[in-house]
Amino acid sequence: MTENGDVTPLVQMENVNKHFGALHVLKDINLTVSRGEVLVVIGPSGGGKSTLCRTINRLETIDGGRIVFDGQVLPEEGKTLARLRSEVGMVFQSFNLFAHKTIRENVTLGPVKVRRQAKDAADTRAMELLERVGIAAQADKYPAQLSGGQQQRVAIARALAMDPKMILFDEPTSALDPEMVQEVLDVMIGLARDGMTMMVVTHEMGFARRAANRVVFMADGQIVEENTPDEFFTNAQTDRARDFLSKILTH
């Protein structure tokens, strides 16, 4: 699974706890993500999936335990935190493309301002990535001029432009019209094939089956079950997971 023979996990979460006021949203989470692994996080809404995903680049802080990324405990603030975030891509449910910048500028901003790349080089690379996600023809438009599926593919290109060690996907297809889901999933499946380390919060079982190495089922702030996609979908071990699957599989 690893390309460079480095067998230390990329992400290690140890006894991670988080509260929102009185609500205990992450309860003693222990989870590792290996290099090159594609991990799908699934479960009922309000179960803590998104929060779990967002703790890895510290968009959510944690109250207890620790998270180690690439051998280093997550920095708490400042420049070191910004550097960590530049190494972890993030794709949001609501795309969050920079509304006042063109597609091309959205993709080059990070490389130029964070990585200090030359503008020309960043531009060339941006066009390659936009080509790869099939949006090159729209490079000089603004986000609002694109469909949801196109915006989300640009968001993936924006994450890739930073050459991240990992990409977090927080329900990347949940805000899309049904006919646009597949174009985004196709890009993600391509990334998975290329060996990108990915954590994907999603309900898309087709994606989980085709691309995931492992499925984690979360409910009520806990990891209830971990398994291979095939085992999980055909032979879930816990009642909670079977109950959840019966609800989404009938729809």
Add this chain to the structure above:
Amino acid sequence: MDDLIRYAPELALGFWENVKLSAVAAIASLILGTILVAMRVSPTPVLRVAGTAYVNVVRNTPLTLVLAFSALGLSDQLGLIFSDVPRTNSFWIVAMGLSAYTAAFVCESLRSGINTVSLGQAEAARAIGLTFSQSLRMIILPQAFRAVIAPLGSVMIAMIKNTTVATAGGYLADAAAVMKIVFDDTGASIPIFIGIILAFMALTMPIGFFTGWLARRLAVAR
């Protein structure tokens, strides 16, 4: 009407002082207001408290008091001197007081603009590794400014009209001050009133139209 024509040169020179004060205060208050709003949304509690305190004190103090304090307190008592020429010094004291006062309103306009920028924009900026100040400069403020161009225009119009209380800061050369001096000679003159009103309208109405047009042109589609 004769009064207006006779005193037009003096009044015009006075009005030119209003224009100069407006120009200085517009630039200075936009800069200071932007710094203040950066403080008010910063992650550092000390800066937030300082920014909030400044806005609440200055915004709730009458402008005449701000100007009187600048002249009598800061300049006379505490020795803040911009120039040895009293008239020039008074100009800068008034420009400073007016800028400091207007900056509080600029800050609050911008802050309402920041509230129109979705949280996701800031999260996406942080997620690609931009620091707080980078995301404020490159992502949040550019969108916030565009959202509040029209309200900022109103703040600037109010500021321009506020230059007529420059007398409170000891600067006796603006159109309103000249008008009072002229009235001592002629008695109140309706043509002079109307002339000054028209001059201010000629200055402020284009700002209203321009900022309205600019706001529509630069609106960020979401």
